[in-house]
Amino acid sequence: MEIVILLVVIAVVALGAISGLLISGRRKKKEVRPPQGGAPTITAPPAEPHVGEEAEGAPEAPGRTVDEVGLPGATEAPLATEEVVEELPEAPAVEVPPPSAGRLVRLRSRLSRSQTSLGKGLLTLLSRDRLDEDTWEEIEDTLLTADVGVAPTQELVDRLRERVRVLGTRTPDELRALLREELLNLVGTEADRTVHTETSGVEDRPGVILVVGVNGTGKTTTTGKLARVLVADGKSVVLGAADTFRAAAADQLQTWGERVGARTVRGPEAGDPASVAFDAVKEGVDEGADVVLVDTAGRLHTKTGLMDELGKVKRVVEKQGPVDEVLLVLDATTGQNGLVQARVFAEVVDITGIVLTKLDGTAKGGIVVAVQRELGVPVKLVGLGEGPDDLAPFEPEAFVDALLGD
16 A cells, blocks of 8 residues: 555656656747847848838849839838829910911811812802803702702892893803802801900999800810900900710810810709809809800700700899800701701790801801801801811801802
8 A cells, every 4th residue: 555655656746847847848948048148139120221222231032123113123022111292283284375366267278178169169050151041950959058048049049140141251250259249248248246245334244155056066165165265365264064964064164264274163963054154154253254154055956844944044144144145056067957956046045146166077168158047147156177276256258268269
């Protein structure tokens, strides 16, 4: 019995000794021994390399070097993250458009390239030795094809018949002078083609111009180009982006305004157009601007409700004073469809002037005559290209000379 107890005691003592050795070994592994001969060394993190300098003592590491991203000498791994200060874009330089006076004369060559088929066709027919009924029918067809319109065509043919009969012998110069005179009478030289920007009898209030028309005619672009015309003539302009139903219209108009230093008043997408128009006029009054140009929504002329809203825009604007101009933008290439549009718009708002766009891209220059007859108001501006300064005040003499290829 004593032997058994002794063996148990020896086993317990042995287990205790072994456990102590294991714990002591683990503690020794966790100790950090300083190097011999001095105090422990504390290693600071490497300094961040400056732009354009190499990181001294940085180990080479595989992968893309900073040379590949613009900073030579260090590898991608140790590249420090620096705060990037984003530079704000510079404001676009304000352009100074050329003066509008005589602009149609300067652009006449562009107009004549596409319009001379009318003038040259008429001159060729009138120069025949014998002007029989077939020839006069061809003259009528030439005028109708050019969208002059039925009634104006008949008037012109009757006048030409009478004058050629009286003239007798016809030299090319005489025919050209005769045709030029009759075309000028047809286009009209007495109409007031000024774009009115001043309100008579009302002080400290800008002139207000509404620009209306169907989408696709170049209405918003025309509004921006008209701003350039007015700035070129020394006017200060505020733009009203009241076409809230076309997502890009406000952005497009604002870009045009920034180019010439004109402020653009805009509202939320699909917002109330009348509210935007009202705010634009108010802004023009507060800023002391000379002119407020309001780009209205390009309604389809078949949608009565939307056309009624256009009338609402005009009524709301007139709460601050009269509207001085309502310019209808028409695409010169649409012919009779353009006349239908003109008729419907004229029933909703009082059109005071017409802007014909894309007149350089069609041989149907007679639309100038037809639309004036349809509405009883003059063509005041014509678009002759895609350039920012290709909108020109309409000049009958320059237009007719372009038709005849002079």
